[in-house]
Amino acid sequence: MSVIANIAMTVFSLLIAAAAFGYFRDRGDTVAEAGAYGLMAMLMLSSWTAQILLLFGLQRFLLVAMLILTMPASKMVILRGKLLREQLRIASNFIRLHPLPAIVFVCGGACLFAFTVWNEITRGAVTFKGLYPALAHLDGSFFTLLQISPAIAATGLNHIIFLADWQPMVALPLANSAAYLVIALGTYALARRYAWPPTAITATLLIVSMPRLVHQNLAAQSELLPAAAALLVILALFRMVERPHREDGIMLLAAACFSVTDGRLCYLMPAVLLALSLLVLARRHNLRLWFQSLSGHWGYIAVGLAAVLIFSQGVGISYNLLHGLPWMGALPGKEVAFNAGGIVGAVANMARYLLQSIHLPDAMDTAAHRIFGWGLVDGLDLVYRQAVATWAGERGAAGAYRLTWAPDNPWTWFGPVGFLLVIPAMGHALWWGPHRLKTTALAMLVYWMLVALIAAWRPDNVRLLTPMFVCSGFFTAFFLPPWRIGRAGCRVLQWFSLAMTVYALLTYPGHNVL
8 A cells, every 4th residue: 555544554543542541541540551451452443443344345445444533532632632741751750760671672672663664575565365365355345255265254353354455554563563562561560560660671571572472573464462462351350350440341351352363272262361350350349240330331331242243253153153164264374283182192282382482592502512412402302202202102293293493483482581481480470479360370371281182282383372471471570579689680681681582583584684
């Protein structure tokens, strides 16, 4: 599309996000909470609008629809202009109090933005149809797609809708960058409940520096959107426990449905999050209170139903079920093989995932090869053969197990932070955490175990674990209290996070320069 369309889409998105941020900030949310809510509200509204237009074959009116949505958003921004200007002063004070994290964040963000732009330029003429030929019929209406490719139609349009040919080119970078910021702000907002600002900032920078998250920010079909939506569910749940409000309930329900992606396991994380929410809210306030608070408020009910109907992909799935077709399809390369090894296969899969999570820079393996003639990956392979393969064989796996730290590997994991911090922090929260944190950690562990039980191991199954690692990121703040890591330790970890971010950018598959 033209430059004007890209500029218009950017302005519209920023105004909607600013209006939502001002609304949530005005009701008493912290800056991080309001920022995460505002950006996610913009993402969900953009996706919902595009899917509604697709439903009726009116895609060419996308910018007109966004302009209509921007009008009330602009009014909200003007009315809350003083409040929004005050946020600049708060940001200035934050930079003054925490200069090093600000430098790390700005430098890392600048590098990430530069590579995002470069990636879009090099992607050039690669179109939505070229990436996913089965979805070429998105040029027509959704009902045309249902008739021609019904299984694919129910594959989860929440996120791939940003890749459509009729979207401005800037839609994808905006969506990925907004999801990345939601993860950062949501992690910080949750971490602040268990740590002082320096530790919470350090935990946040470590999480967003994980190689897989950096790589996904540049990917055509990103895993950041469902992961960010899942994290927002937890943030909304914590807010509902602390300060019950209807808007939090709507955000929780909408974000849970928005986390639906594609494939038959796409409902697993939403189901775990909704079960967690019901359990926590029932113990805290009694569910009857929430139903009573919504009774008579038809506006909230209508918004919730509209979000659930579209984001749950209920239209496509209902069509398939009524016509005796497979209820859910999957995009090419996103199919899931099911575990035929039972409990033994599930235990073996957990061991495989744990070994895969030990993900260090490839340079360390190369150095070990040169010095000792035996690489670190070779050692992990030996552990697998002796500790897992001897009793489980290939049960639970859909192919031969192979571990690699190669930087051009499209299924890269989460770096040293994932194995050395996130997984131990999950165990620490599960054992030592307060009740709400412990319940959340248990939910993440249950999700991991269900993935190991249901899905046969494949190297690309890491995409199923991305939401779990993102939702578990704030556990690290509880794992790193001030008496365990001081100011100097925070500075070291913050510089380390910047180094990991730059390394991940330089080793992104497609333009690896190392």
